[in-house]
Amino acid sequence: MKQKENILIIGAGLCGSLLALRLAQRGYFVNVYEMRPDLRKTDISAGRSINLAFSDRGNKAMKLVGLENKVKSLCIPMHGRMIHTKEGETFLSNYSGREHEYINSVSRGELNALLLTEAEKHENVNIYFNRKCKSVDFENTTALFKDYEDKTEFVEDADCIIATDGAGSALRKSYYLGKKFLFSFSQNYLTHGYKELSILPTETGDYKTYKNALHIWPRGDFMLIALPNLDGSFTVTLFLSYTEGKYNFNNLTTPEIVTKFFKNEFRDALKIMPNLVEDFFKNPTAALGTIKCSPWHYKGNTLLMGDAAHAIVPFYGQGMNASFEDVVEFDSVLNQNKNADWQTIFSAYEKTRKKDTDAIADLALDNFNEMRDHVGQAIFQEKRKIEMALEKEFPEDYTSKYSLVTFNENIGYKEAMLKGRAQDKAILNLLSNKLISTNDKTSTILEKVKKETEVILNENRIAGL
Amino acid sequence: MKQKENILIIGAGLCGSLLALRLAQRGYFVNVYEMRPDLRKTDISAGRSINLAFSDRGNKAMKLVGLENKVKSLCIPMHGRMIHTKEGETFLSNYSGREHEYINSVSRGELNALLLTEAEKHENVNIYFNRKCKSVDFENTTALFKDYEDKTEFVEDADCIIATDGAGSALRKSYYLGKKFLFSFSQNYLTHGYKELSILPTETGDYKTYKNALHIWPRGDFMLIALPNLDGSFTVTLFLSYTEGKYNFNNLTTPEIVTKFFKNEFRDALKIMPNLVEDFFKNPTAALGTIKCSPWHYKGNTLLMGDAAHAIVPFYGQGMNASFEDVVEFDSVLNQNKNADWQTIFSAYEKTRKKDTDAIADLALDNFNEMRDHVGQAIFQEKRKIEMALEKEFPEDYTSKYSLVTFNENIGYKEAMLKGRAQDKAILNLLSNKLISTNDKTSTILEKVKKETEVILNENRIAGL
Known part of the structure; x- marks a missing residue:
């Protein structure tokens, strides 16, 4: 040498x-x-x-x-987000319209x-x-x-x-x-912190819920997520404000309150987390x-x-x-x-x-911010639906912001951000001006989105943004 | 009490x-x-x-x-910017199309x-x-x-x-x-620092250049400004990169180089700053x-x-x-x-x-950033011209970003920023798409700018910006 x-x-x-x-x-x-x-x-x-x-x-x-x-x-491959509603219903939202694109735990x-x-x-x-x-x-x-x-x-x-x-x-x-x-x-700290919890494997070492997804219980101002481990367990993370809202890290002080919070908000998760209270008071709350x-x-x-x-x-x-x-x-x-x-x-x-x-x-x-503020808004749900359709029907021609960031390792984050944000804005503009709808032909939507995206990128360039 | x-x-x-x-x-x-x-x-x-x-x-x-x-x-009232070109020409650009709006030194x-x-x-x-x-x-x-x-x-x-x-x-x-x-x-520091210099009064205590303006020698990557004092002098400030460009604070190390720099870039200022070299090496360079x-x-x-x-x-x-x-x-x-x-x-x-x-x-x-990057671009000069015309002809109906920030003390900075940025973008969009020109009737321009501004503000609201 x-x-x-x-x-x-x-x-x-x-x-x-x-x-x-x-x-x-x-x-x-x-x-x-x-x-x-x-x-x-x-x-x-x-x-x-x-x-x-x-x-x-x-x-x-x-x-x-x-x-x-x-x-x-x-x-462990995770093909999408498994979304858990407050009522305990679940649905899988893929990370990409292209099947070979997924993330891993x-x-x-x-x-x-x-x-x-x-x-x-x-x-x-x-x-x-x-x-x-x-x-x-x-x-x-x-x-x-x-x-x-x-x-x-x-x-x-x-x-x-x-x-x-x-x-x-x-x-x-x-x-x-x-x-x-x-x-x-x-x-810069968020007003939210996080705490790790767990879903343990079954007695026979199996997963208690679907293995190949990132589980998410979005609740606006707070959320729970779970990622699978090889041993059959899931690591669960609670993201929650320190001080704001009905429930927060400052007022979740007793086993009764913690259990009540989960019973109200994450009922289906609580059922497979008998160890919740122990985890909650053993594990630290960390800053973001x-x-x-x-x-x-x-x-x-x-x-x-x-x-x-x-x-x-x-x-x-x-x-x-x-x-x-x-x-x-x-x-x-x-x-x-x-x-x-x-x-x-x-x-x-x-x-x-x-x-x-x-x-x-x-x-x-x-x-x-998107998860907190937009998750429940119809226009954002329509946008996501359109993007999945575009990625599925035109995998070579359309790549969402999430895909640009996550699956396109030869495009820098900055470029992914500029293009991704412009695309998002284009779809939202077109939806709010009723120039596209989720019922339109996907090829028509694609053309309009591409054109509007170019207009936005060009205007940003001129404004020096 | x-x-x-x-x-x-x-x-x-x-x-x-x-x-x-x-x-x-x-x-x-x-x-x-x-x-x-x-x-x-x-x-x-x-x-x-x-x-x-x-x-x-x-x-x-x-x-x-x-x-x-x-x-x-x-x-001391300053009604506008007195802009000094590299060739020593000057022209006054008012801060507002409304005569009663000015700033003070x-x-x-x-x-x-x-x-x-x-x-x-x-x-x-x-x-x-x-x-x-x-x-x-x-x-x-x-x-x-x-x-x-x-x-x-x-x-x-x-x-x-x-x-x-x-x-x-x-x-x-x-x-x-x-x-x-x-x-x-x-x-967060800029890559530029600043140094204070001076234009002293004449022997009879008069101002050596026009009193009621903020003098500015914009040169893209660096600039000189001067504000009047009651005693007939001006306080001059040089804004310059520490390390970048042909001339910077790191390489302006001798009286000869400093004088050459001013001779090349600020010839008319140098003529009324016989004390330049003394000021330059006596006064500290400070960070921004x-x-x-x-x-x-x-x-x-x-x-x-x-x-x-x-x-x-x-x-x-x-x-x-x-x-x-x-x-x-x-x-x-x-x-x-x-x-x-x-x-x-x-x-x-x-x-x-x-x-x-x-x-x-x-x-x-x-x-x-605007002063560094935009000052020489035709589209930004056209924008400024249009804004002055709008403020002059329609003082009640149009207020530029500068005026919103500077002369409208009952509008918060945040609101001034959101509205001002949207207006700027609206005018630039309209100019670059050739939907308005500086030859159009001002009332037509006003109508289009107002409409485009509303569109931009609305789109930003939807995108959660």
Whole structure:
């Protein structure tokens, strides 16, 4: 192996372990420091989503590192949303009119373990657990760590440091507190939080409800979702306001109130959740926030990646996929900048990538608002119906915003957002002006939607939007 | 005077001194702590804009406290923008088609001094200078100060604390670092900074260029502006990128380069700025940032107001006006919530006010982008021409975005933004689709613009924008 630089990665979560693997494949010497114990030896899932939506952008990264098939064996396909009404009726709404397009439920822990194991197969990778990064000296490219085992502190240096240490990133905090340069930064919390619950398997290990869907109990201001696990269970998440509405996290204080809330709102879920009260009071309530910042890098010394650079709310199922796509994009920048210094590489990476991570952050918020405000409106239901018909009859000619974001890994999030939002607006305009209806011929609708979309995109271009 | 509560105000800038005056008029006991020396006794203008645009929203606040006439004597009316081309040609572009609508240049120092003096006329107001707030204990409603005179630290308590301590607010920092509640926060810097320069009076004390205008030398990626002062001088501000472009703050490092830059770009200005080089290297380069946050208050204990809650970039000339309007809105919330506790008052104030301060922040950024990207485009010049004609011929029926924001103090910024943006888009759509032209009859244009604006607003409503 030829002489290559030393890279220090802070954080061995999904993004950090994938990045370590890919940089190892490229021949770099990689040291990874993780604050948590090795999740392959300890159960440390508490308080974090234990399964996640995995889709085409994430899969592109798995292809890049040669793990597509291994990851597939961890995946449970979810072809659509199984919507549960208040009365307990269910109906399946596919994610796409194209049958081969679906998302997957995957265990965060299993996937992370696979990536760690694959990274460690490279002798140029070392992963150290129980080492928490406390701060980064980005002028001198060193990081200060606390060793949780022997309680000592130590400093590591490297040719460059990449922080994939999540929403609470130590490097990002050092950028902010350092005041050495103009650091644009935002943390925006929703008024809603979330809590994880569970639907356990039957005694014989079977799924208590339909396996191949993302179950959703939309109730306007709050909702419950459930994603399947390989062991027959579902991980259930309750999204609810902290303080507003008849029921909220602040007033769900007793087993009686929690049970009453579920009996009123999620009756069919409650029937298969005998463990509800125990879960509810055992598991923490966590916040939902969006983090954006810039610059991501300081000279050629340090770089933020993954949630450390751009944490998003979970309503598009793209958090992990976006972080995996970071690694794909970074790899592509490395290919295009052979022999360049790290400053050039980091600059080029942020320039190409940031517009897309900003876009997925905004799209995820769009979806939160859409689910709260629009789910019950007739015009939005008509729009969804039209889009499914268009995708089904003209799979080559029409792609909904959801499909552009989720299944089109070769279109950036920003482009998907601009086109997707214009299409949505086009359909809504045409519906509200009665220029189309769900009874029209799909080919007629397609033509009108395409034309109106072009008009909207052009007007936005002129207005400089 | 009946028993009233004690209010501690942090910061005796424009917002803090106005707030102190108004609360004193309402009968509260007010203690104000300011980190700087008394500006009526010391010249401390360095590094801050020494004149500002004062318009109708700010004037509404002056009316409220009975100072309209006193402030008028400090004002120099500016009826429009005097645009200076690269070749040194000038033309005046009025701010409004209505002659009585204009903005004013006012000295920050003089206005602040007036407000301090008026506040101190009330025996229930005490203002302490040279006391810097270091942090606020918002659970216990106390603030820690450093006395710059005797170097001691001391703690003050009050029934409630209102921080008007500007973009670097100590209370906001305490909210952020305290992590006691979910605090949404953003600081976003432009890639441009600014530097203050000057055009001095003639030897006989006259103005060297036209007095009653805001002079502007727009050059796409950078610009120079100048506002008149009462003493015959102009305060000049250069807005320029830190790092991009042929000339930027990073490479303007010698008197020769600075002079060459001005000779190339601002030839007519250079002729009346013999002191350019001295100013340039004496005065600091400052950053341009937007700050948003929420919540502004913690229980009924503490509240952020003015720049401390919502600092904006200067491109709409609304920074001071927005902070003054804060006091008007707060006063109105006090009127509507007689006998309510502070928590109720602070909540009601943020609920009614935040949407508007968010909007003016976005509008100010709009203007930055407009000046950079659009100033040279024919379609934007046609739009401006049409708007001036509409305002002139139909002063009651058409109000441009600029006028809605600047001269219509009874319309909130949010409403002004939504309507103003829709109107702008309507005119651009109609122009680009050749449905109107600058040669059409103004009444025909008005009708079409109004109709198209309604269509756009309606479509936005349906799309949930």
